[in-house]
Amino acid sequence: MSKKTVTDDISAEVRLELYRTQVRLREAEQRAFDLFLQNLVKGTSHLSLGQEAIAAGFAVAMQKGDLSFCTYRGHAHTLARGVPVEKVLGELMSRDNGLMRGKGGSMHLTSVEHGVMGSYAIIGAHLPIACGAAWRAQYRGDSDVSVCFFGDGTTNIGAFHEALNFAAIWKLPVVFVCENNLYMEYTPIADVTAVEHPAADRAAAYGLERIIIDGNDADEVLRTARKAYERARRGDGPSLIEAMTYRHSGHSRADPAKYRPEGELESWKKRDPIKMYRARLLKLGVSEAVLNTIDQEIKDEVEAATVACKAAPAPSADIIFTDVYADGGWAWRN
Ligand SMILES: Cc1ncc(C[n+]2csc(CCOP(=O)(O)OP(=O)(O)O)c2C)c(N)n1
Numbered sequence: 001m002s003k004k005t006v007t008d009d010i011s012a013e014v015r016l017e018l019y020r021t022q023v024r025l026r027e028a029e030q031r032a033f034d035l036f037l038q039n040l041v042k043g044t045s046h047l048s049l050g051q052e053a054i055a056a057g058f059a060v061a062m063q064k065g066d067l068s069f070c071t072y073r074g075h076a077h078t079l080a081r082g083v084p085v086e087k088v089l090g091e092l093m094s095r096d097n098g099l100m101r102g103k104g105g106s107m108h109l110t111s112v113e114h115g116v117m118g119s120y121a122i123i124g125a126h127l128p129i130a131c132g133a134a135w136r137a138q139y140r141g142d143s144d145v146s147v148c149f150f151g152d153g154t155t156n157i158g159a160f161h162e163a164l165n166f167a168a169i170w171k172l173p174v175v176f177v178c179e180n181n182l183y184m185e186y187t188p189i190a191d192v193t194a195v196e197h198p199a200a201d202r203a204a205a206y207g208l209e210r211i212i213i214d215g216n217d218a219d220e221v222l223r224t225a226r227k228a229y230e231r232a233r234r235g236d237g238p239s240l241i242e243a244m245t246y247r248h249s250g251h252s253r254a255d256p257a258k259y260r261p262e263g264e265l266e267s268w269k270k271r272d273p274i275k276m277y278r279a280r281l282l283k284l285g286v287s288e289a290v291l292n293t294i295d296q297e298i299k300d301e302v303e304a305a306t307v308a309c310k311a312a313p314a315p316s317a318d319i320i321f322t323d324v325y326a327d328g329g330w331a332w333r334n
């Protein structure tokens, strides 16, 4: 990208990082699906195909030390914090090279080292936990921000409202990110929610700004994230952001998503975050060759990770006694 083409607040390097991250998430999850079809992924999994701009934008804007809290749809957020593709695919395949040596699986990806403070399968459970982590930062005077991702359906769970109120009254450095993909499992969110925007329309109840963004636009996500993190670090308290998006695949791996009206997927695919971002970069003067090189590097990375995972052994049975509270080595204790 030549210098003269970049005239706004996002540098050329950051833009390429946003592109690379989105492509990495897409390729890794498409590979996860292929491996599932080969019967090599154990247990269920939930993909974020189509939702990559949210994970990329929020993660690229983070600093080291910031903490991510994910749902069972957590591969993208985990990878976006820098966890290697091999670690994630190995975990999905229950191999010894997996992030948690195969003990956690798709729905429990955690890497304290990367600030990924867990993936939670119980809807809403992690919102109060993110508040707890933010309270710790506030108490210690650290500048770490807790960033908590969840879906539209989660806004109808009590824990959402408890966490929002708690964060607001204590001005906690926590950023709540609702990924509104229009569905909670197989139910359109609009059929079961009293307001049009499940997160943003409830923000006023907690004295917060109503923020709705295009979750398929990585630049808009990044700018929103930066603003929210700055507010949190200034001590001005939480933000609640509703990012509009759409998942390209079903809710979980076995769901063919037949409940969606005809043409809906196709119209959202026209707004594919990666296609849109590639087109923007080309318009800004990035050469096609630069983008093709990134694409190829990511393809090679995912292929090498797949080969390593297929060759990796299953974990030995004795690891069942490690990483438990009683072994004295539990990384979360402090
Ligand atoms: C407390 C609780 N109730 C129900 C479920 C079953 N469940 C799993 S995913 C899901 C839908 C959540 O939808 P949303 O919050 O929109 O997230 P998305 O899957 O779209 O990312 C439900 C109800 C659960 N895991 N936990």
Ligand SMILES: [Mg+2]
Residues within 6 Å of the ligand: 151, 152, 153, 179, 180, 181, 182, 183, 184, 185
């Ligand atoms: Mg949803």
